Amino acid sequence: MASTDAQKAARAERSLLAGAAPDVAAAARGWLDRLGHERRLSPKTREAYARDVSTFLGLLAADRGGKPDLAALAALTPREVRAVIAARRAEGIESRTQMRFLAAARSFGRHLEREGLGKVGALAAVRAPRIPRTLPRPLLPEDALAMTNPATRAGDAREPWILTRDAAVLALLYGSGLRISEALGLMRRDMPEPGRGDQIIVHGKGGKTRMVPVLPAVLSLIDAYARACPYDLEPTAALFRGAKGGPLSPRIVQLAVERMRGALGLPDSATPHALRHSFATHLLGRGGDLRSIQELLGHASLSTTQIYAAVDSTALMAAWRSAHPRAGR
Structure with missing residues (x-):
């Protein structure tokens, strides 16, 4: 790539x-x-x-x-x-x-x-054109987890190692909040061996690097993919490979998610990047602070991260309106 x-x-x-x-x-x-x-x-x-x-x-x-x-x-x-x-x-x-x-x-x-x-x-x-403000559309936690679960691909006829690969990529997007380019830019040496670390160095926009924690469940998926992959994963070569052995293309991941949407009944907003939005929104909803989330996402400015606070409050109000007995009065 x-x-x-x-x-x-x-x-x-x-x-x-x-x-x-x-x-x-x-x-x-x-x-x-x-x-x-x-x-x-x-x-x-x-x-x-x-x-x-x-x-x-x-x-x-x-x-x-x-x-x-x-x-x-x-x-x-x-x-x-x-x-x-x-x-x-x-x-x-x-x-x-x-x-x-x-x-x-x-x-x-x-x-x-x-x-x-x-x-x-x-x-x-000359003034720059105005960009309409749109809020990210995160997934429900159960939908995000379903996208990262290899078991949900039971009806997919592709090779098992490819299904495991897709699950590992999507788990990185949701579990660590990576951009798809960051996940696909990882090399084999960037991943810690099972039981020997829980962080990776990610190369983000503008050549900037950041340290990102990786959940044990995500590391297990990556390890399962690495063991199933039919190609030699050299330390300095791309970790995630396409069907012919070359670096995995973002478009292949996007197509896999499109197929998954139909199988799982997910909305059109269920995209690879929506998993990154979901990571930030769900972390904020669980009490994470904006400054820490900014660092995890690799945002240069806190104002970019603050949009997730608006998403979280919008979801809170929607839940209140649907559940509170006096919401409609």
Whole structure:
């Protein structure tokens, strides 16, 4: 998976450099190097940033009738930037993607200013699109546990080791609150031997690492998978493997969960990422404090974690309305 992401990032970066004016391409090359080496952004994030800036420059070129050079970027007006955003909106691009699009352009603009190549003030003068606030949708505890139980896959015709693998991955998402990319990025050496530890080091967004506890039941599932896996799990290779032996793809896990939803009668909100939401919400409901949950999830800001407090209070009010004798009066 990592090599595929790196290849996609390289293609996006080549497209950006090929489609830009010479002086802009030279500046973009330095910006891309900084994203990879200094900021240590993942290949997937670099791909998205390169693609967004390439699109931004392409829309400017279409509007101006030629590729903008550094002088043209410095002379940009807020009206021109808004026109680019409006063109994207007309294509049906949602606000969250628009926000990332503008963030990538601003990142490039800051690089130009830092390197003394000009200041693109218009980018800072334009307000980012508003993103509608939506609450995470955690699963009921019994549904989350059912998703991580290999016994619930009795009707699945896939090979037993694959069913055990899926259960182990989903158990990590729910038991430790990992992102799917973090779980699939683990190597065999990252997992403690049974009875010899209960923590793992997880590599999260932006190359940041954190220590995460792992429940004994989850470690047992991972050990069962490792013993059943028909491929050699080298210490420095991917822990979770696909049917042909390569690193497991997130899409395979998503498809497995889609099949599981039908078999278990789960809602559409039952996704791999919903297990991470469930971990945080259920931990908070059991008395966990937000600061500790922030550290376990790897959130850079406490405000990101605070959304789970809103989820918990919403669930509490729903239970009160359904159970309290005076709730409807």
